[in-house]
Amino acid sequence: MSQSSELIQSAQRTLRLELEAVEALLARIDATFVKACELILASKGRVVVVGMGKSGHIGNKIAATLASTGTPAFFVHPAEASHGDMGMITRDDVILALSNSGSTAEIITLLPLIKRLGIKLVSLTGNPASPLAQAADVNLDAGVEHEACPLNLAPTSSTTASLVLGDALAIALLEARGFTAEDFAFSHPGGALGRRLLLKVENVMHAGDELPQVARGTLLKEALLEMSRKGLGMTVIVETDGTLAGVFTDGDLRRSLDRNIDVHTTLIEDVMTVHGKTARAEMLAAEALKIMEDNKVGALVVVDSQDRPTGALNMHDLLRAGVL
Numbered sequence: 001m002s003q004s005s006e007l008i009q010s011a012q013r014t015l016r017l018e019l020e021a022v023e024a025l026l027a028r029i030d031a032t033f034v035k036a037c038e039l040i041l042a043s044k045g046r047v048v049v050v051g052m053g054k055s056g057h058i059g060n061k062i063a064a065t066l067a068s069t070g071t072p073a074f075f076v077h078p079a080e081a082s083h084g085d086m087g088m089i090t091r092d093d094v095i096l097a098l099s100n101s102g103s104t105a106e107i108i109t110l111l112p113l114i115k116r117l118g119i120k121l122v123s124l125t126g127n128p129a130s131p132l133a134q135a136a137d138v139n140l141d142a143g144v145e146h147e148a149c150p151l152n153l154a155p156t157s158s159t160t161a162s163l164v165l166g167d168a169l170a171i172a173l174l175e176a177r178g179f180t181a182e183d184f185a186f187s188h189p190g191g192a193l194g195r196r197l198l199l200k201v202e203n204v205m206h207a208g209d210e211l212p213q214v215a216r217g218t219l220l221k222e223a224l225l226e227m228s229r230k231g232l233g234m235t236v237i238v239e240t241d242g243t244l245a246g247v248f249t250d251g252d253l254r255r256s257l258d259r260n261i262d263v264h265t266t267l268i269e270d271v272m273t274v275h276g277k278t279a280r281a282e283m284l285a286a287e288a289l290k291i292m293e294d295n296k297v298g299a300l301v302v303v304d305s306q307d308r309p310t311g312a313l314n315m316h317d318l319l320r321a322g323v324l
Contacts, residue, residue, distance in 0.1 A: 014148040014156065021144040021157040022164050028141050029168065036122045036138040037172050040071060043120065045092030047073035050081065052106050054155040055098040055162065062096070062166030069170050070179035078106040086113060094120045100142070100158045102130020111135050124165060126158055140165055201288050202281035204321045205302050205311035206232060213238055213309060216245050220256070220266040223248055234299045236309045237272050243307045246272035249299055278303045281310060285323045288313065 040047055047066055051059035059075055066073035076085050078097075089095065095114060097107050102125035114121055115135070123136035126143035133139035142165050148156035212230035214223045215238055227235045227248075234249040248268060256263075256271045279288040279300045288300055292315060302311035 017146055017148040018157050018160045021161045024144070025142070025161060025165055025168070032138060033140065033168075033172075036140055036169065037176065039120050039122060039138060040094050040169075040173060041176055043092060043094045045072075045090050045094065047071055047096050048089050048093050049073060049075045049096045049098070050078045050107060050110070051075075051098035052078055052104050054159050055100060055104070058159050058162045058166065059096070059098045061163060062098075062170070065167060065170045066173070069174040070177045071170065071173045078104070078110060082106065082109055086110070089117075089119065091117050091119060094122060096122045096124065097132060097136070098124045098162055099130070099132050100126040100155060100162070102127040102132040104132070107132060124162055126161075140169075199285040199321055199323060200281070201279050201283045201285055201302055201313065202311070204285055204317045204323075205281065205313040206230070206317070207302075207311040211309065211312055212236060214268060216240070216267075216269050218268045219264065220261070220268055220271060221263045223268045224253070224263060232299065232312055232314055234312065234314070235268075236301050236312060237268055238309060244275055244278065244301060244303055244309050245269065246274045247276035247299070247301055248272045249297075251298070276301055278307075279313070280304075285318060285321060289318050289323055292318075 047063070049059040049063040049066075051057075056075075056077065063073045063075040073096075074088075076088060081089070099107055102123065108131055111121075111132070121136045122138045122140065123132045124140045124142050125133045126141075127133060128139055128141050128143070142158065142161045144157040144161050146152060147154060147158060210230060212226045212232055212235040214226050214235055218237070223235050223237075227233065227250075234247060236247055237245040239245045246269065248271065252271055252273060256266070261271060277291055277295050277297055277300055279291060279302050281302055281304070292298065292300060299312060299314040301309050302313065304310050
């Protein structure tokens with residue numbers, strides 16, 4: 001067998017074992033998991049995640065995921081907790097302790113103080129009979145039958161299972177709290193993610209003199225001049241009372257020319273898209289993007305509560321703003 005084949009088989013074996021480890025967790029999402037969620041939801045403090053070694057790396061990620069999805073959380077190294085960092089933890093907090101063996105000395109050392117302070121303890125272990133699991137108010141079983149490591153020594157399947165169980169906990173709490181996309185954005189204000197989730201339609205739309213618009217009864221040639229002046233590839237058509245009548249885009253123009261329409265004599269209402277898809281100024285720009293994608297349109301009219309056009313935006317505006 002070639003080295004390439006051996007490498008591929010090794011990788012595939014690892015994936016199969018880790019998939020089996022994750023699949024086994026499904027049966028363990030039960031009343032115990034619910035109790036862990038309820039303990040955290042009832043807490044007035046934060047979730048303090050502790051773990052040593054590879055479990056510590058996984059714990060760090062779980063704490064970050066919890067914090068970014070509506071559950072205040074941070075990671076404390078258990079060895080440092082024994083040397084002063086325990087002062088970071090309050091009676092109102094919940095501790096989430098990760099240990100595959102359930103007997104990690106640095107965590108076991110903290111148990112008497114945790115119990116004395118009356119801090120709620122959720123453990124995530126691979127051994128429900130371990131000292132940590134037995135001391136916890138709730139133990140989440142992340143045990144695996146085999147590590148992906150052929151020596152069954154290096155934490156592989158077990159750390160994957162712990163990470164997935166942590167994600168399941170974070171998302172269950174997110175949904176229980178009614179956490180929204182806008183809430184998520186406030187935890188991620190920087191970079192493309194923040195722009196995508198915090199930016200509103202009013203921040204990117206063209207309004208006032210920049211809004212291309214003509215009245216019903218306008219000739220198509222005059223509407224085309226308005227489109228050229230404003231450069232959005234579309235124009236809004238309004239009724240006599242100022243409400244939205246329709247929209248005319250570059251796509252409508254192509255379809256009109258295919259029908260041999262005379263631009264000098266045709267009225268805009270004869271070729272416009274009646275009313276068309278709209279957005280509201282206070283809507284998230286990401287929501288406007290979804291409307292465009294779902295309806296396969298390249299521009300939206302922005303209207304107020306009386307259906308009067310107040311602005312317009314297109315895909316290029318969202319692209320420039322970093323929403324796409």
